[in-house]
Amino acid sequence: MSETIELLSVQNAKKSFRLGGILSNKEIIAVNEVSFSLFADKPDILSIIGESGSGKSTLSRLILRLLLPDSGSIKLEGTDVHAMKGRKQELDYMRRVQPIFQNPFETFNPLNRVDEFLMATATNYFPGEKPAQAKERVEKALQAVGLSLAEVGERYPHELSGGQLQRASVARAIIPNPKILVADEPVSMVDASLRMSIVNLFQELKNTMGTSIIYITHDLATAYYISDRIAIIHKGYFVEQGDTEAILSKPKHPYTKLLVESTLDPRPGATSLADGEVSTGDEEYLAVGCKFAARCPRAMDICRKVQPAETIVGNWKVRCHLYGENNAS
Amino acid sequence: MINAFTGLWKTSGYFRFGIVAVVFAVVMVVLSFFSPYKPMESYAVAADAPPSLENWFGTTSRGQDLFWQMTFALRNSLAFGIITALLSRIIAIFVGMYSGYKGGWFDKVLMSVNDSFVIMPVLPILLLLNFLLRDQMNWFYMSLMMALLGWAWDARLIRSQVLSLKERVFSETAVFCGMPTRKIIFREHMPYVLPVLFSTTINNLLWSIGMEVTLSILGLTNLNNPTIGVVIFWANQHQAMISGSWWWVAAPVIVTVFVFTGFYLLSVSINEFIDPRTRLRMKGGAA
């Protein structure tokens, strides 16, 4: 295990934000004690599942180096993100880690042609090349996603469908041959009939280009469909992470179980619709102990006092007192 | 572009009026180069003659044909206004866009400077400077001074536009395309800033001509070079209203009001048109 080179190594990353004004001391820890790794020789699709307010967006911004962690470390190919200073290192990071945003119509500038960002990416990451070469790179990237310059180059964003535009966004991201793609809800705004084309595309990219993909979503069904590994994030903590098939077929953490039960099965009447208590929101962030204790059907006394640590159970990691060192599972 | 022009012409009364005013101003300026009289020449024609077929606007007490005087006046006033507007635009763009985009202490320092300029009382300062430096003052220096006093307010407007643009997702995409800051500002954000820029340009133009007229009427500028304000100054000096030569005051006032109104309506109509939201609605999208 120590032989595998770590492409991305996140260790105990923590990021907090202050609530309220200057005089307030309420703090929300958006990302807390998060650790995971991506390996260089084995490209993976890692899904990070979380609801809104879970910290997944903050985590994606940390991985994209738009934010720096308050404590803990994030290392890309061995170098800590804090140690990267200056324009050259910034470009170097972005060359290896590229984003795909949720809304393709916001990703591009509505007033400029679609090929503007594509050509800019090609010329900025490969300086010293002639324009014709840059154009070739753009064409190659577009072909890889099933489009072409003739089809989309001269168009404006609103002239394309959501599916086409999101694919163009993926094309833009793969031009510098990145090692990691961070896709934040990439298909939630794409129509159902076009959605699977993008999801399938991610799998192709992993297989043909060896790109690792961090797929952030709240949709368990598509996550199940393409990811090798999965991590469930709740109020800043990874509560369960490991092999997708294993976790989603026999979830251990009560929150994961709740998510799996709540995912609608697209077969008539397959999901039971409970009309139970109404879920609450922000109070959970400021709660002491396990943040899920308030809603957990198996909460114990210790859950309300002490935040559980991440333990290895079987071949995956869970953060829950039910499986802690005190309990054998 | 042609489509834009014909589209605007057909639908906007403001635009039609504005174009007429612009055409009028251009014609006057061009004619000024063909004037049979020199700008400083006096007693070339009969003095104090009312408007007639020979002298369309009448003549002044100094024996100058008022129509040809107005062509010079309009030319000089417009030249002054355009130079001032251009200079202050350049300062406003650079300060507003870089300050808004960079943020941090860079922004704080620039905005403190900006605020100092905003609160400066323009007219008293101009009066003071013109009074003290009357001998060294020429039109270019005055233009430069006005530009330095006129950029601050518009820079803030542009900055606030950039602040909101910075938060939009495509600004982040631009960063990940490897775009340097200046490219992001000028290629991605500029199209959104243009409407603000355009309306402030015309406003600035009208403001600086207005200042010039004010100062000239008070006799504080170079009074030998005819501008709109200078013409009115001399009219007052010779007590034109009392002596009955009403045309000497009427001509510059009417011309000024007509041209000002026209330019203003032009900017209003073009502004709605080049607003990104309108342009996109025409093409069928949404901004």
Place this chain on the structure above:
Amino acid sequence: MSDLILQTKGLRASYITHLYGIDREVKVVDGVDLSIKKNEFFGIAGESGCGKTTLLKLIAGFCKPPLQVQAGSVEFLGLKEPMSLFEATEAELYKIRWRNISYIMQGSMNVLNPVRKIFKSFEDFAYPHMLELTPAGFKQRVIEHLGNLRLSKEVLETYPHELSGGMRQRVTIGLATLCSPEIIIADEPTTALDVVVQRETLGLIKRIQKELANTIILVTHDLAVHANVSDRIAIMYAGTIVEEGKTTDIFDRPAHPYTQHLIRSLPRLGDKEKKGYLKGAPPNLADPPPGCRFHPRCPLAVDRCRVEVPKLELKKSGTMAACFLAE
């Protein structure tokens, strides 16, 4: 006594804009016939740009420029006499709004006034339609009603931003159901909600329909939602209805190629089978293709499809489909 509560016939509507000499007509609803029954959970499914939101607006009687109705009618059959919504006066429409036909919208923050407490929103929206109650009686009714929705009466004194997204949506549902209307129209009511809250909210809506025995018209692009709540579904594509039928029939034996593709491409937990996708994209409604609007993307298209528009007909599978090739 008919068992229908709402009927549309040949409904055709477009967005017409004139801007700087450029005229555009977007045919957003192009020939829609719907017969919606009493005591039924009716779902309308479709992707973005298919016209379902506009169809809802028309059903609710909202029709303002640039939206223009060009043909057809919408009849509400819940009163003694059938009422044509386009020919009704503003006063008549106001009487049935909220009392007989109410609306649940997508973003709860769109409905609730952020600077008014929740109870004030109830007063603003619902009280004018329940003037036979005294103010105290009205408040009592609201408290009881919210209790039925598992919201405590403290909620009435809070501001919208103090509640979670799920609770706000419950309040919106409470507003829409207070007068026990015959028709409740829900436009993507759970799309913005988290998975856990979505299931609770859908459970609530389903329970309400059973208790009130009224009709709910639910519009969402998410077929998984329809599978679990709707009794009958209409699938819309490019402004027309391409298939309509009982939920079980639509999912088990879809007749129209578009429906077949949609059902097959739905991802599901536990299902690793490779999913396909349709080439192309939904058409531009300002310039739709001739004949069947789906033919450019249809794997089964023949010459007839490019020229003639198919009608919605009952097929052997049990659903009504608009396709020449389905039996």
